[in-house]
Amino acid sequence: MYVKKVAVVGAGTMGADIAYNFAIANIPVVLRDIDSKILAKAQEHIRDVMKGRVAKGRLSTAEMEKRLEKIQFSTQDEDLLDVSLAIEAVPESLPLKQKVFQELDRLLPPLAILASNTSALSITEMANVTIRPERVAGMHFFYPAHTMRLVEVIAGTETDKDVTATLVRLSEELRKIPVVVHECPGFVVNRVLMASLAEVLRFKEEQHLSPQDIDGVVTTRKLSPMGPFVLADALGLDVAWDVSQILQKAYGERFNPGDELGALVRQHHLGVKTGQGFYSYQSSSKEPSLNAEPMNSEQQDELVNRFSLAMFMEASRLLEEGRADQQSIDIAMRAGAGLAMGPFAAADKMGLDVIYDKLQGMSQRFGDRFTPPSSLAQRVARGQRGEKTGRGYFHYKI
Ligand SMILES: NC(=O)c1ccc[n+]([C@@H]2O[C@H](COP(=O)([O-])OP(=O)(O)OC[C@H]3O[C@@H](n4cnc5c(N)ncnc54)[C@H](O)[C@@H]3O)[C@@H](O)[C@H]2O)c1
Known part of the structure; x- marks a missing residue:
């Protein structure tokens, strides 16, 4: 399927970088959030990343401005009506994601693809709340998505081959490295x-x-x-703990991380972001000793x-x-x-x-x-x- 315009829903850490990738590839993109302050922050972040490319001589300032014009920052439903693909990057909660999928299902053209950037939730459970489960898939970018090249394209139980093929081709247009995975916890x-x-x-x-x-x-x-x-400290020990719990529940004891990880999370020692995890980052260098x-x-x-x-x-x-x-x-x-x-x-x-x-x-x-x-x-x-x-x-x- 030809993708002429994309929507990215959720303009946080991942959404802003995903929109950046489309703009750099000259593909029009609507970056949508419920919070206009977050959209302003995302715009600033994307400009900074592009400036980095300008500084390295990979993009001229004039081209940077043109690429930035490819992104429409929006809080409005109407801006999603003509997109061929929406990638959801809202927080990792199944009920929230299901609500967003229902809204997208209602707003987008019937053949449009609905994709999720989830790290660990079930694509099939998101697909099942829509009336187009065969057009729902995962498109899992890695942090930081403006540099990391892998995209896991996830097929749920009902996903059409044409949908995964489109997402693979599109990832390649973004100069990423796609791999197709049939859904399972943790991909x-x-x-x-x-x-x-x-x-x-x-x-x-x-x-x-x-x-x-x-x-x-x-x-x-x-x-x-x-x-x-x-x-683990860089990723966030809370994130590592949540993922280990999901995987332990799905696959059993081999994913049991022992006692220490949970104890650190309970003490709110979450790694780099709180200054203490397995290592201490209290010193100015932030390097583990x-x-x-x-x-x-x-x-x-x-x-x-x-x-x-x-x-x-x-x-x-x-x-x-x-x-x-x-x-x-x-x-x-x-x-x-x-x-x-x-x-x-x-x-x-x-x-x-x-x-x-x-x-x-x-x-x-x-x-x-x-x-x-x-x-x-x-x-x-x-x-x-x-x-x-x-x-x-x-x-x-x-
Ligand atoms: N951060 C990572 O390292 C990482 C890596 C890979 C995948 N992911 C996945 O990407 C997704 C997003 O993670 P993040 O770290 O970018 O989260 P984040 O909290 O930084 O951003 C989420 C954004 O979604 C917005 N939002 C909430 N409800 C919304 C709605 N109904 N409509 C539109 N926008 C809405 C919030 O305002 C926020 O800006 C999660 O599913 C996460 O598991 C994260």
């Missing part, structure tokens, strides 16, 4: 990241380690560009295994449930979580037989959450051991 990136964060949190408590210990090993062993505790007693090499190896294999296991579950293919999962984890390699490419490199043996040992110690997935066992049985045999999750020249 790809949050589900895989939270599985490894919960594993690391439990490991930290078992072994009485500090966040510095763990973040130091995770970054020096290049498992992730950012330690999980620096990342590095200590510390290094972990012994056995502990380090155990951390590496638990972090990376928890990630691999969750990615394998997504694959086996048919939520996304291995390529999409790897792309999502690189573009959305900054990993140097996706979990399947990393497994191919390490050797699928090696991973299989490690998982066997881990499942004996920790139970089912590390039982080798059948998609791995079948490959190993067929002699597909990854890069060294030319075939694993991907194909290689040997």
